[in-house]
Amino acid sequence: MVIPSTAASIAAPSASLEFDADVLVIGGGPAGTWAAIAAAGKGAKVVLVDKGFCGSSGATAPSGTGVWYVPPDPAKRAEAMNSRWDLGGRLADPAWMRRTLDRTYENVNHLAEWGYPFSDDENGRPIRRSLDGPDYMRLMRKRTKAAGVKILDHSPALELLRDESGAVAGAAGIRRQKGDTWLVRAGAVVIATGGCAFLSKALGCNVLTGDGMLFAAELGAELSGMEFSTAYAMALEGGSVTKTRFYDWASFTFEDGTPIPGAASKGGRSVIARVLQTQRVFAQLDKADAETEQAMRYAQPNFFLPLDRIGIDPFKQRFPVTLLLEGTVRGTGGLRIVDNGCATTVPGLYAAGDAATRELICGAFTGGGSHNAAWAMSSGFWAGNSAGDYGQHYRGRNRRYVRAGGVGVADGSGRAVDAASLTHAVREEVLPYDRNYLRTGERLVDSLGRLDGLWSGVRTAQAASIGDAQRTRESVAMLATSRWMYRSALSRTETRGMHKREDFPKKDDSQLHYTTTGGLDEIWIGKQRAPSPELEVLAA
Numbered sequence: 001m002v003i004p005s006t007a008a009s010i011a012a013p014s015a016s017l018e019f020d021a022d023v024l025v026i027g028g029g030p031a032g033t034w035a036a037i038a039a040a041g042k043g044a045k046v047v048l049v050d051k052g053f054c055g056s057s058g059a060t061a062p063s064g065t066g067v068w069y070v071p072p073d074p075a076k077r078a079e080a081m082n083s084r085w086d087l088g089g090r091l092a093d094p095a096w097m098r099r100t101l102d103r104t105y106e107n108v109n110h111l112a113e114w115g116y117p118f119s120d121d122e123n124g125r126p127i128r129r130s131l132d133g134p135d136y137m138r139l140m141r142k143r144t145k146a147a148g149v150k151i152l153d154h155s156p157a158l159e160l161l162r163d164e165s166g167a168v169a170g171a172a173g174i175r176r177q178k179g180d181t182w183l184v185r186a187g188a189v190v191i192a193t194g195g196c197a198f199l200s201k202a203l204g205c206n207v208l209t210g211d212g213m214l215f216a217a218e219l220g221a222e223l224s225g226m227e228f229s230t231a232y233a234m235a236l237e238g239g240s241v242t243k244t245r246f247y248d249w250a251s252f253t254f255e256d257g258t259p260i261p262g263a264a265s266k267g268g269r270s271v272i273a274r275v276l277q278t279q280r281v282f283a284q285l286d287k288a289d290a291e292t293e294q295a296m297r298y299a300q301p302n303f304f305l306p307l308d309r310i311g312i313d314p315f316k317q318r319f320p321v322t323l324l325l326e327g328t329v330r331g332t333g334g335l336r337i338v339d340n341g342c343a344t345t346v347p348g349l350y351a352a353g354d355a356a357t358r359e360l361i362c363g364a365f366t367g368g369g370s371h372n373a374a375w376a377m378s379s380g381f382w383a384g385n386s387a388g389d390y391g392q393h394y395r396g397r398n399r400r401y402v403r404a405g406g407v408g409v410a411d412g413s414g415r416a417v418d419a420a421s422l423t424h425a426v427r428e429e430v431l432p433y434d435r436n437y438l439r440t441g442e443r444l445v446d447s448l449g450r451l452d453g454l455w456s457g458v459r460t461a462q463a464a465s466i467g468d469a470q471r472t473r474e475s476v477a478m479l480a481t482s483r484w485m486y487r488s489a490l491s492r493t494e495t496r497g498m499h500k501r502e503d504f505p506k507k508d509d510s511q512l513h514y515t516t517t518g519g520l521d522e523i524w525i526g527k528q529r530a531p532s533p534e535l536e537v538l539a540a
Contacts, residue, residue, distance in 0.1 A: 016180035022391035027192030028054030031353025034380030042388030055141030068374035088363025159405025187394030195328035195354035231330030237320035341386030364497020
């Protein structure tokens with residue numbers, strides 16, 4: 001079966017399964033489920049589609065995560081905000097940090113009311129600074145269904161719909177298990193598809209290929225912070241579990257046991273990246289005491305499972321490690337949002353979680369969990385709340401629905417995209433440490449030349465068959481993401497946060513701005529003024 005021919009000017013065809021909704025949420029992780037629940041709470045008719053199984057796919061579902069949960073104590077809130085102010089290159093917005101702390105506090109307390117099994121401390125008080133991924137997402141699926149949301153599992157979106165005015169009007173995709181198509185006409189759409197980890201095999205990231213950013217860009221949406229995409233997380237060599245926090249208690253050595261000078265999980269990961277280009281690196285969690293060891297094993301049992309299987313005690317024995325790219329999943333870049341409701345630059349289109357820029361609360365740096373988890377539940381709530389109101393305004397209106405998809409779904413004159421070859425070629429440019437992590441202008445230009453050539457080679461491709469459609473669109477999304485990343489990185493001629501330029505190793509405070517980008521055939525770069533540290537000093 002072949003997906004019907006499409007182009008930006010061709011009306012949306014019929015599909016095997018069709019729905020009319022006020023709000024369509026694309027993505028079923030924490031951001032998507034919070035968005036769906038919030039939209040339904042506004043009285044909206046909501047459909048949620050997930051590439052995998054809502055509640056068990058994505059980066060949060062398979063493991064535990066910390067949460068930026070801080071009680072409303074002024075001193076504690078100020079401490080929490082200041083803790084990453086400089087680390088994030090002073091690009092975060094204090095107003096957004098405050099409202100995210102407020103919203104996260106409320107949402108986590110809702111989880112407790114809904115029955116999430118928080119643990120207690122030694123004084124019997126609940127500990128609400130972390131969440132067990134499987135329990136959390138199982139509960140979120142349950143609450144999403146209870147809110148009346150229609151969930152389509154194993155149903156990846158392939159493109160958005162628009163109306164004659166250019167506003168978003170729904171989306172179209174496939175049902176992988178049925179081998180047919182779906183189409184949802186909606187007054188508003190929330191993009192909650194996660195970030196892009198370029199199929200690096202990091203745990204839970206196999207579904208995170210930048211799809212939502214591609215769909216939105218095809219409607220003209222803007223992105224921001226894409227240069228802050230050099231997130232490499234530490235993992236057991238050949239493994240997938242990326243719990244970098246544990247390596248704060250590690251010593252790092254060469255294969256012969258000699259210590260690696262300067263190597264560390266914090267502040268020394270670039271040293272590890274350099275060594276890994278030519279030889280293996282070994283770690284041992286020898287700085288952890290017995291109490292810490294017990295806490296680690298309780299909090300993240302999946303970290304220890306592969307080590308236990310091969311008979312290694314990581315607290316007493318060395319084991320080989322590597323760095324896995326997590327790109328914009330642990331980076332801060334994504335779709336630019338333009339108001340407190342997480343609207344994008346496209347009417348009716350909202351973004352949440354890792355698909356949206358996290359610069360507003362993290363600036364130029366973030367890591368796993370904590371701020372990411374807080375942003376997912378907060379931005380998801382705001383996006384769903386706003387989309388619920390916006391989408392209901394279109395209920396009952398007559399609109400002409402037009403397919404907005406491009407490469408891979410629009411019928412062109414060229415050959416179909418070879419998804420496997422395109423994915424391999426993109427990964428060759430973004431996975432190597434000396435291209436993405438340790439950047440120089442020369443290497444960025446070199447990679448961009450090849451990436452732009454790849455885009456030129458596929459931009460007129462014919463539509464993929466239904467069996468190849470998902471992988472084709474994923475490969476195209478990864479290609480688009482890599483070009484936004486590297487164009488943005490080339491424009492920021494300094495080192496700030498996780499963006500490291502070896503040819504510009506110092507911070508340049510004349511570049512206290514957000515780098516915006518967009519476009520597909522031609523990538524453009526712009527600047528948006530970031531909140532100045534002089535405008536509002538964070539209270540001590």
